[in-house]
Amino acid sequence: MLKSTANYLKSHPGYVSGEEISKQLGLSRAAIWKHIGELRQQGYRIEASTRQGYKLVSCPDKLFPWEVQAGLGTKTFAQKVYYYETLASTMDEASRLATNAEPEGTVVFAETQTKGRGRMGRTWNSPKGAGVYFSVILRPGLGLSEVARLTLVAAVAVCQALRQVSGVDARIKWPNDILVNGRKIAGILTELQAEMDRVKFVIMGIGINVNTTSRQLPSTAVSLKMAAGRRFSRVAVAQESLRALESWYGIFLEKGFGPVAQEWKTRTMMIGQKVIFSDGKNTFAGEAVDLADDGGLLIRLTNGDVVKKMAGDVVLAVS
């Protein structure tokens, strides 16, 4: 309801009378008046004139469902959107919703996360209103051995979206980071619940530093604003990411991992680089030589052996 009033104002620049909105939306004048009040409370600047009616001056930079969905053009992704000012973690909320049978493509946004997380229990910084933090529910008919590739599918998609929306030279660092000039601009976290070899659902979490300032981030991180020297509409970043995710997810399910791997290789900065790899137990040096068919990273050790790593940390070695 609020959504329809907001959308009506957005699609009618200039003044529009309360009577006209009321007529077009089939709502009472009192309802329209209430909506205007609520929209103002949420940060919409709306001018009112007794003679001319209402005029939308500006929208808040918030990831409201109707803002994200307006002109989105996806088929399943974000057809259903849950929006929160604050969550402990969008991953947990999406997981809860998936357990309650919410459909594939359902998205959970939060303006800030109090316990945003990255891989291996690490923390993901989620300054309020500065980044785009969301989780998508996926229900792919994949076995456990195939599902790790989804992280790379997401990496390809987010990398493409960031390049498209901002022009920055975003690059993929295996397995789940997007870097600009060696600093982290976005992260991907893939979690899943399964029964034996049957995946119940996957939660794909995306965190993007959009208008985040250097003071809000660790020195190893960067934001779109810092990299490009200007602010970005978080709604636009979210939309472009959702479009790219739906598109690459579809390619992966229909055509397999081949096209994803190909794109991944053109967008990574790792292949051919000297790396130091750690899997929690062992640390060793080598050269990243290729991406394996199952999404693993192939590393040539100093003795010439090539090993495949499915999980762990890779650091680019300083030469």
Place this chain on the structure above:
Amino acid sequence: MLKSTANYLKSHPGYVSGEEISKQLGLSRAAIWKHIGELRQQGYRIEASTRQGYKLVSCPDKLFPWEVQAGLGTKTFAQKVYYYETLASTMDEASRLATNAEPEGTVVFAETQTKGRGRMGRTWNSPKGAGVYFSVILRPGLGLSEVARLTLVAAVAVCQALRQVSGVDARIKWPNDILVNGRKIAGILTELQAEMDRVKFVIMGIGINVNTTSRQLPSTAVSLKMAAGRRFSRVAVAQESLRALESWYGIFLEKGFGPVAQEWKTRTMMIGQKVIFSDGKNTFAGEAVDLADDGGLLIRLTNGDVVKKMAGDVVLAVS
């Protein structure tokens, strides 16, 4: 506390004075008196004589933590036990506890489940007090591709425990059923939560029909009592299962899948049998020829091709 009083009475057949119990346990007479009342409420028959004190006549057939733990002899399994009269599902409760950092080996028992489940969203019948229904939290350092084997580890363990405790000719049906004379006597459900290729935890669920009557079960199922013609102590069945599970889990982690596969093959009734396999999409006929290294079932199709199945349903073909 209640546990110590119960254990004291169990280890002292015949009358023992309240004063003696109080002294030995370092508890007040009032506390002992309160415990006796509580134990009676929970089904312990305790005779009291003003001159001689208390005498334990019988214990209820309930899976109280102190009953399951008494003389159990495991190292990690059931060192921590959660006990409920009724749960929707021990799987959900164990999963909740695992998320809250409960350690490996923690067990959840329920006397009955209102939404006990089997594979693929099927129902598991859990008549109150008739079977043994529990879930164990596991935290193996395994990748996603290795974890499906845990179901077979559990199958080997439960099969062994049932043979040991009752002498019935229990057999394994791939992947997760234990049969006696072709009817299901126990089921195994393995669920997990993972982050990419890193397993956060596995919940292993076991359901065993112990003293269940034929009226309480579908015609395709059987209980230990029905098969052996006598009742069994559910505590003994639970203990033997926990011991076997810990033992085979340890063998699997230390020595790999080899010894498990070997035992599995001697205990299955499938190899060499004509089967009909269904994976939800396709159904086909063939012969079960072997167990694959990753726990999959190898089936030779009528055209001679051998395919590996990781998930699905197998029905023995009637020849």
